[in-house]
Amino acid sequence: MISAFRNTPAVLLALLVLLCLLAPVLPLHDPVAVSVAERFAGPSFAHPLGRDEYGRDLMSRLVWALRSAVFIAASSAFLASVVGTALGVIGGYVRGLTEIFTMRGMDVILCFPPLLLAMLAVTLYGPGPVTLIPVLGLVFVPSFTRVAHASVLTVRSHEYVEAARGMGMGAGRIMLHTILPNIVGPLIVQFSFVMAMTVVLESGLSFLGLGVLPPAPSLGLMIGAGRATLAQAPMLLVWPCLLLTLLILVLNAFCDRLRDHFDPRSASGSN
Amino acid sequence: MAWFLHRFLLSLVLLWVVTTLVFLSIHMVPGDPVELLLSQDGGTPDRATVEMIRKDLGLDRPVYVQYADKIAGIARFDLGRSIVDDSSIAQGIGRRLPRTLELIAAAAVLSLLIGIPAGIYAALHPGGLFDRAGSYASGFAQGVPVFVVGTLMILIFSQLLGWMPAGGYVAFERDPAAHLRFLLMPASAIAIGLSAVVFRITRASMKDVLPLDFVRTARAKGLPEWHVVRRHVLRNALMPVITIFALQLGGLLGGTVLVEYVFNWPGLSGMLVGAVNARDYPMVTGVILVVSALFILLNLIVDILYGIVDPRVRK
Numbered sequence: 111m112i113s114a115f116r117n118t119p120a121v122l123l124a125l126l127v128l129l130c131l132l133a134p135v136l137p138l139h140d141p142v143a144v145s146v147a148e149r150f151a152g153p154s155f156a157h158p159l160g161r162d163e164y165g166r167d168l169m170s171r172l173v174w175a176l177r178s179a180v181f182i183a184a185s186s187a188f189l190a191s192v193v194g195t196a197l198g199v200i201g202g203y204v205r206g207l208t209e210i211f212t213m214r215g216m217d218v219i220l221c222f223p224p225l226l227l228a229m230l231a232v233t234l235y236g237p238g239p240v241t242l243i244p245v246l247g248l249v250f251v252p253s254f255t256r257v258a259h260a261s262v263l264t265v266r267s268h269e270y271v272e273a274a275r276g277m278g279m280g281a282g283r284i285m286l287h288t289i290l291p292n293i294v295g296p297l298i299v300q301f302s303f304v305m306a307m308t309v310v311l312e313s314g315l316s317f318l319g320l321g322v323l324p325p326a327p328s329l330g331l332m333i334g335a336g337r338a339t340l341a342q343a344p345m346l347l348v349w350p351c352l353l354l355t356l357l358i359l360v361l362n363a364f365c366d367r368l369r370d371h372f373d374p375r376s377a378s379g380s381n
Numbered sequence: 382m383a384w385f386l387h388r389f390l391l392s393l394v395l396l397w398v399v400t401t402l403v404f405l406s407i408h409m410v411p412g413d414p415v416e417l418l419l420s421q422d423g424g425t426p427d428r429a430t431v432e433m434i435r436k437d438l439g440l441d442r443p444v445y446v447q448y449a450d451k452i453a454g455i456a457r458f459d460l461g462r463s464i465v466d467d468s469s470i471a472q473g474i475g476r477r478l479p480r481t482l483e484l485i486a487a488a489a490v491l492s493l494l495i496g497i498p499a500g501i502y503a504a505l506h507p508g509g510l511f512d513r514a515g516s517y518a519s520g521f522a523q524g525v526p527v528f529v530v531g532t533l534m535i536l537i538f539s540q541l542l543g544w545m546p547a548g549g550y551v552a553f554e555r556d557p558a559a560h561l562r563f564l565l566m567p568a569s570a571i572a573i574g575l576s577a578v579v580f581r582i583t584r585a586s587m588k589d590v591l592p593l594d595f596v597r598t599a600r601a602k603g604l605p606e607w608h609v610v611r612r613h614v615l616r617n618a619l620m621p622v623i624t625i626f627a628l629q630l631g632g633l634l635g636g637t638v639l640v641e642y643v644f645n646w647p648g649l650s651g652m653l654v655g656a657v658n659a660r661d662y663p664m665v666t667g668v669i670l671v672v673s674a675l676f677i678l679l680n681l682i683v684d685i686l687y688g689i690v691d692p693r694v695r696k
Contacts, residue, residue, distance in 0.1 A: 218395065218398050218402065221676055222669065222673050222676075223631075223632060223634055223635020223672060223673075226635045226638070226668070226673075227669075229638075229653060229669075230403070230665055230666065230669055232657055233656070233657050233660050233661075234406060234407065234662070306524075310526045313528075314526060317639065318639070318642060318654055318657075319654075319658065320654075320657055333532055336532075340535070340536060340540050344536055344540065347532060347533075347536060348533075351529045351533055354526065354529060355525050355526075355529060358525070359520075359521065362524050363520075
C-alpha cells in the first residue's frame with residue numbers, strides 16, 4: 111500500500127507549484143477587480159467558488175494567494191539557506207574564533223521567538239513583502255547554519271578533504287568544491303522543512319495584518335478577513351484554510367520523503 | 382558545581398546580548414527612526430512631533446548614555462513608556478503576562494493528558510490501528526497552523542453549533558465557571574498541535590526503552606505488565622519527553638500571540654499586535670525583551686534539571 115503512494119507528496123507539490131507558475135496565463139478573473147454589486151455572490155459557472163466581500167472572484171484570489179505564499183516562502187528559504195549554509199560551512203571548516211562567533215550568533219537569534227522577531231522588524235520597517243522576505247530569511251538562518259555546521263564536522267576529517275588540502279587547494283575552494291557537494295543532502299531536506307515553516311509564519315503574520323498588505327491576495331489575509339463575515343459567508347473562510355493546510359501538509363510530507371531518500375536509516379521503519 | 386555556574390553565566394551573557402540587540406535595533410534602521418515610525422501614512426510628519434518623540438525616546442542624547450539608561454531601567458524592571466498613550470510598559474506586561482502564562486499552562490496540561498497516554502498505548506501496540514491512525518493524525522495536527530485551528534473551531538463550535546462563546550475573557554475571581562469556559566477553546570486550539578508533539582516523542586521514547594535488557598529482566602521476574610510499564614519503562618522514557626516539551630513551551634511564548642488574537646484573549650498579544658500596528662517601538666521591544674528573557678530562563682531551568690537528573694550531561 112505504501113509503495114503505491116510513495117510519490118504522492120512529490121506529485122501534489124509539483125501540481126501546486128505548476129498552478130502557481132501558470133497563474134498569469136490561466137483563464138482566471140482579475141484577483142483584485144472589485145464588483146460591489148455582486149458581494150458574496152454564490153458559486154456560478156463563471157465564478158465556481160463565488161465572490162468575496164468586495165465582489166472579487168474567490169477562486170482567482172486563492173490561486174494568486176497560493177502563488178504569493180509559495181513565492182515568499184521559496185525566496186526567504188533561499189535567502190536563509192545561502193546565508194546560513196555559508197556561515198555554517200565557514201564556522202565548521204575554519205573552527206576557532208570564527209566558529210564561536212557564528213554558532214553563538216545563531217544561539218542569540220534562537221532566543222527570539224520567530225513570530226516576535228518578525229514583529230519587531232515590521233515595527234521598524236513597516237509591513238509588506240520588502241520587509242517580509244529578508245525577515246523570514248533571517249529567522250531561519252540558524253536552522254541552516256546548524257545543519258551545515260554539523261555536517262561539515264563529520265565531513266572535514268574525511269580523506270578526500272585531506273587529499274584536497276594536500277594538493278594545495280585553498281580553503282575557499284575546498285569549502286565550495288569539496289565539502290559543499292558532500293553535505294548537500296541534509297541541506298535540501300532542511301530547505302523543504304524551512305519552506306513549510308515560512309509558509310506557516312508568513313500566513314500568521316498576514317493574518318495579523320502585519321505581512322502581505324491588502325488588496326494583494328494572501329491566504330493569511332483572506333482567513334483574517336473571513337472571520338468578519340463568518341455568519342454570512344463561511345466558505346470565504348473555509349477555502350483559504352483548506353488550501354493553506356493542504357500546502358503545509360504537502361510540504362511536510364515531501365520533506366519526510368526527502369529525508370527517507372537521503373537518510374535511509376531513518377526511513378518509515380522507525381516512524 | 383562549576384557546570385551549573387557556567388550554564389548560569391552563559392544565560393546571563395545571552396540575556397545581555399539579546400537586550401543589547403533589541404536596544405540597537407532602532408539604531409540599525411537606515412534614516413531617522415522617528416521619522417520612519419511616524420511616516421506610515423505616507424505624509425511627512427511635522428518637525429515638532431518628531432522632536433517631541435525623539436526627546437521622549439531619549440534619542441537626542443549620545444548612544445552610550447541611552448544604552449546605560451536602558452540597562453539601568455531594566456535592572457529596576459522599568460521598560461519605559463508607550464509612545465501612543467504614555468502608559469507604563471512594565472505595568473501593562475505585568476497585568477497581561479499572567480493571562481498568557483495561564484493559557485500556556487492550560488494548553489500544556491491538556492496536551493500532556495492527551496499525548497502521553499496516547500503515546501504509551503501506541504508504543505505498546507506497534508503497527509496496530511491506533512498506532513497508525515495516531516501517526517497520521519499527529520502529522521496532520523502538527524501541520525495545521527494554530528490560527529487556522531482556532532478560526533475553524535470558532536466556525537464550528539460557536540457559529541454552527543452555538544456551544545461556545547467565540548472569544549473573550551472574564552476574570553477568574555469574578556466568575557470561575559465563565560472564566561474556564563472562555564479558556565477552553567483557546568487552550569484546546571494550542572493543545573491540538575502540542576499534544577501531537579507529545580504523542581510522537583512519548584511513542585518514540587517508549588520504543589527506545591522497551592527493548593532494553595532491564596525491561597526484559599523485569600518481565601522475566603514475572604512482574605505484571607502494567608507494573609513493568611509504569612515503574613520501569615515510563616520512568617526512563619519520560620525524561621526526553623519532559624525536555625522536548627519544555628523547549629516547545631518556550632516556543633509557545635511566541636506562538637500564543639496568534640491564538641490570543643483569534644479568541645480575543647487579553648494576554649500579551651493584544652498589546653503587541655496593537656503596538657506593532659501603531660509602531661509603538663518601546664512597547665514592542667519591551668514585550669519582546671520579557672518574552673525572550675522568559676525563554677532563556679526556561680532553557681536554563683531545563684538544562685539545570687537535566688544536569689541534576691543525569692550527571693553525565695555535566696561533562
